[in-house]
Each structure stands twice: as C-alpha cells, then as structure tokens.
Amino acid sequence: MPKQTNKEETPAAAGSEVPPDYGPSLGKITAILALTLVRGFSQADQATSLTRVGYKPSEISGLLGISSHQVSVLLHQSKKKKKQKKQTTKAKD
Numbered sequence: 001m002p003k004q005t006n007k008e009e010t011p012a013a014a015g016s017e018v019p020p021d022y023g024p025s026l027g028k029i030t031a032i033l034a035l036t037l038v039r040g041f042s043q044a045d046q047a048t049s050l051t052r053v054g055y056k057p058s059e060i061s062g063l064l065g066i067s068s069h070q071v072s073v074l075l076h077q078s079k080k081k082k083k084q085k086k087q088t089t090k091a092k093d
Contacts, residue, residue: 031063047074 038046
C-alpha cells in the first residue's frame with residue numbers, strides 16, 4: 001500500500017503556491033525585487049521583462065500601477081516591433 005503524505009509535510013515544488021505563513025511577506029519581497037529589476041526601463045520594456053520572468057499581465061499592472069489592458073497593449077506592441085525587426089534583418093541577408 002502506498003504511503004500517504006500530508007500536503008503540509010511535502011516541500012513546495014518550484015512554481016507552486018507559497019505556504020500561507022510566508023505568503024504576504026514573500027510576495028512583497030518578490031514585488032520589490034521585480035521592481036528593482038526593471039527600474040529605469042520604459043513601461044514597454046518593464047512589461048516585457050516582467051513577462052519573461054513569469055508575471056501575468058494582471059500582476060504586472062498591479063506592480064506598475066497601470067491597467068492590465070495597457071500591459072497587454074504594451075506587450076503586443078513589443079512583439080510587433082520584434083517581429084518587424086526580425087523581418088528587416090532577414091531582408092538585409
């Protein structure tokens with residue numbers, strides 16, 4: 001018979017929920033680190049960088065103080081510019 005494990009005894013896997021006793025303080029620390037990472041960047045670069053490290057548009061909007069719709073627009077424009085730049089590079093070759 002397989003051994004039953006208590007969910008609280010099992011260490012948290014990467015990307016899983018944070019235990020409730022660490023949640024609020026760890027969330028604040030993570031937000032501070034994320035904002036430090038993107039300080040001095042344009043809003044578009046901030047949104048792109050935060051997306052790369054795993055933040056969702058709704059989370060980014062809370063960090064940057066803009067709407068999640070604005071974040072989605074910034075990410076779309078960034079992807080569009082990247083695609084145009086890639087096409088221009090191919091045309092030169």
